[in-house]
Amino acid sequence: MMDETEKLTQSFERTFGRRPETVAYAPGRVNLLGEHTDYNGGFVFPAAINFGTWVAAAKRPDRKVSVLALDYSGDANHFSLDDITQDPVQPWSNYVRGVLKALMVRHLVGGLELTITGNVPQGAGLSSSASLEIALLKAIASLYELPLSGVDAALLGQWAENEFVGCSCGVMDQMASALGKQGGALLLDCESLQFEHRAIDPEFQIVIVDSNVKRGLVGSEYNLRRQQCEQAVGVLGVNSLREVDMERLLQAQSAMSDVVFRRARHVVSENTRTLAMARALAESDYRAVSRLMAQSHDSMRDDFEITVPPIDTLVSIIQQVLGAQGGARMTGGGFGGCAVALVPTNLIDDVRRAVAEEYHKRTGLRAQTYVCTPENGAFLE
Numbered sequence: 453m454m455d456e457t458e459k460l461t462q463s464f465e466r467t468f469g470r471r472p473e474t475v476a477y478a479p480g481r482v483n484l485l486g487e488h489t490d491y492n493g494g495f496v497f498p499a500a501i502n503f504g505t506w507v508a509a510a511k512r513p514d515r516k517v518s519v520l521a522l523d524y525s526g527d528a529n530h531f532s533l534d535d536i537t538q539d540p541v542q543p544w545s546n547y548v549r550g551v552l553k554a555l556m557v558r559h560l561v562g563g564l565e566l567t568i569t570g571n572v573p574q575g576a577g578l579s580s581s582a583s584l585e586i587a588l589l590k591a592i593a594s595l596y597e598l599p600l601s602g603v604d605a606a607l608l609g610q611w612a613e614n615e616f617v618g619c620s621c622g623v624m625d626q627m628a629s630a631l632g633k634q635g636g637a638l639l640l641d642c643e644s645l646q647f648e649h650r651a652i653d654p655e656f657q658i659v660i661v662d663s664n665v666k667r668g669l670v671g672s673e674y675n676l677r678r679q680q681c682e683q684a685v686g687v688l689g690v691n692s693l694r695e696v697d698m699e700r701l702l703q704a705q706s707a708m709s710d711v712v713f714r715r716a717r718h719v720v721s722e723n724t725r726t727l728a729m730a731r732a733l734a735e736s737d738y739r740a741v742s743r744l745m746a747q748s749h750d751s752m753r754d755d756f757e758i759t760v761p762p763i764d765t766l767v768s769i770i771q772q773v774l775g776a777q778g779g780a781r782m783t784g785g786g787f788g789g790c791a792v793a794l795v796p797t798n799l800i801d802d803v804r805r806a807v808a809e810e811y812h813k814r815t816g817l818r819a820q821t822y823v824c825t826p827e828n829g830a831f832l833e
């Protein structure tokens with residue numbers, strides 16, 4: 453962490469001719485279970501990881517914002533707090549613009565100089581954007597002494613994505629980045645936003661394997677899934693799929709199309725699995741962890757239809773190594789991205805080897821494996 457802070461501080465000095473007043477950090481996240489349940493008012497079980505985004509910041513006496521992203525080529529981006537519009541030329545700056553627009557609804561904020569860097573693999577479904585939003589909010593809250601809680605920050609980050617960037621994501625990623633906890637995962641009820649931290653047995657490692665499948669259809673397909681869930685909600689006459697159990701869904705099956713029924717079946721079954729997963733982890737019941745993660749993957753593949761063949765292959769390669777001793781599934785929004793696995797320490801090398809030997813042979817793609825640790829979120833008290 454020191455290295456990134458130092459790098460960022462130096463580039464801040466080169467760009468703005470003075471030292472930053474603060475450097476904030478927020479982690480990315482990996483979701484252990486509970487996919488596409490957040491915007492359905494359901495349960496998710498993510499962990500903040502040891503990859504994240506750093507923001508160096510200082511106040512300006514005027515209403516201007518200047519921001520340099522070290523990981524993107526090009527000059528600093530400039531805008532006025534009094535006229536925040538979308539920037540099609542440097543789209544990364546829309547996260548900064550959106551976060552400020554969200555903040556200014558309720559809080560007094562002045563001008564800013566900012567530099568940003570991060571090491572969350574981009575486009576891999578590990579929430580580089582949520583970590584940017586939360587790191588920005590942390591930095592700005594500290595500079596302008598804003599009384600922001602972790603939940604406030606998560607909702608502001610989500611607002612920036614939904615209303616400004618134009619991605620209708622749920623609140624899971626921002627909550628994990630803000631409120632995750634070292635050594636554990638966050639069991640979050642996305643309806644009430646109540647959460648509990650659940651420790652992960654240190655004998656098990658979180659292994660993330662990036663499939664390197666470019667996530668192409670992500671925006672349109674994600675929004676389509678949301679619409680299909682809403683159709684099911686309409687047929688069922690409820691407020692959200694959270695209110696529905698499998699029995700109720702089956703009673704309404706004949707009133708919906710097959711696709712809408714299967715989308716809802718994924719969400720309803722995934723909510724049950726998420727709660728079961730939290731219990732299984734607490735009891736170190738790895739046979740159950742293995743089964744639940746496999747069922748989640750199958751449900752995402754067959755009912756929600758958000759996996760792609762290389763990811764199915766990747767997950768099955770890892771599952772073969774783990775047997776009932778650990779679990780693996782696709783994680784995140786889908787259509788590419790990463791597999792996540794809970795792996796006993798003594799099987800990590802075997803997982804690495806199997807992925808290296810098999811994945812390229814069977815898909816022509818090369819995967820990247822990261823052994824992660826669960827870290828504190830940026831707003832954890």
Ligand code: GLA
Pocket residue numbers: 483486487488489490491621622623624625784785786
């Ligand atoms: C993306 C979204 C989240 C969530 C997941 C799927 O990561 O940003 O809000 O919906 O997809 O679980």
